[in-house]
Amino acid sequence: MSERLRLGVNIDHVATIRNARGGDHPDPVRAAEIVAAVGGDGITAHLREDRRHIRDEDLARIQAATDLPLNLEMAATEEMLAIALRHKPHAACIVPEKREERTTEGGLDAAGLHNQLAPIVSRLSDEGIRVSLFIEASERQLDAARKLAAPVVEFHTGEYAHAGLDGDKERETRELQRIADMSRLARDMGIEPHAGHGLTYDNVKPIAAIRELAELNIGHYLVGEAVFVGLEAAVRRMRDLMDEARGGTPS
Ligand SMILES: CC(=O)[C@@H](O)[C@H](O)COP(=O)(O)O
Numbered sequence: 001m002s003e004r005l006r007l008g009v010n011i012d013h014v015a016t017i018r019n020a021r022g023g024d025h026p027d028p029v030r031a032a033e034i035v036a037a038v039g040g041d042g043i044t045a046h047l048r049e050d051r052r053h054i055r056d057e058d059l060a061r062i063q064a065a066t067d068l069p070l071n072l073e074m075a076a077t078e079e080m081l082a083i084a085l086r087h088k089p090h091a092a093c094i095v096p097e098k099r100e101e102r103t104t105e106g107g108l109d110a111a112g113l114h115n116q117l118a119p120i121v122s123r124l125s126d127e128g129i130r131v132s133l134f135i136e137a138s139e140r141q142l143d144a145a146r147k148l149a150a151p152v153v154e155f156h157t158g159e160y161a162h163a164g165l166d167g168d169k170e171r172e173t174r175e176l177q178r179i180a181d182m183s184r185l186a187r188d189m190g191i192e193p194h195a196g197h198g199l200t201y202d203n204v205k206p207i208a209a210i211r212e213l214a215e216l217n218i219g220h221y222l223v224g225e226a227v228f229v230g231l232e233a234a235v236r237r238m239r240d241l242m243d244e245a246r247g248g249t250p251s
Pocket residue numbers: 010012045046048073095102103104134196197219
């Protein structure tokens with residue numbers, strides 16, 4: 001696997017800060033422009049059903065402001081499907097959503113929700129939108145993604161990240177191994193594996209070293225770091241760490 005590991009930057013939490021005061025500042029569109037200028041490979045934006053960060057009108061503004069591919073994270077609902085079909089992002093990543101959760105706490109149950117997901121995946125695919133499923137790294141979920149003919153899966157790295165924060169080395173190693181094994185299996189199935197959630201400067205390298213992974217989507221930590229060093233520097237540092245993990249491939 002020799003392809004360059006792409007970095008998609010999730011700009012949701014720029015909008016979280018904006019929305020805290022109800023105005024226009026800081027604008028996630030400006031963040032998208034900075035990501036483009038600094039060599040990011042894509043913009044990820046999650047239009048949550050409760051609109052806690054990204055708003056409907058942000059999507060068109062982001063698409064107009066940069067040529068970077070937009071990865072729209074969305075719940076599997078008719079409302080979100082209609083929005084995706086209207087905006088036609090490069091990719092749509094279907095995520096599980098619970099109204100009261102603090103963040104996306106786990107992967108999508110693609111196996112259990114097959115009948116609900118199948119028409120959504122096919123309508124998005126018919127419009128040329130690359131469908132991704134945000135799943136746990138398990139054989140059952142990968143098999144479900146294959147049955148749904150999803151070309152991409154994104155493995156939820158939250159458990160791996162939490163294990164590291166808890167100082168539980170054994171669990172962290174086990175989670176990492178699971179993501180590595182399932183990335184290989186995904187490639188064997190002809191599915192492109194991505195990963196993301198809870199990734200930081202401290203935990204990104206072992207994930208980035210998994211050569212089957214094609215893309216990482218990282219948001220909350222980068223926006224947090226941007227408060228201290230600026231978004232440009234934060235994205236550059238994450239890019240450098242990813243390149244180092246791949247043996248110093250130039251960015
Ligand atoms: C699906 C995912 O992991 C991200 O979109 C994340 O959900 C964004 O942040 P919040 O979970 O805080 O909305």
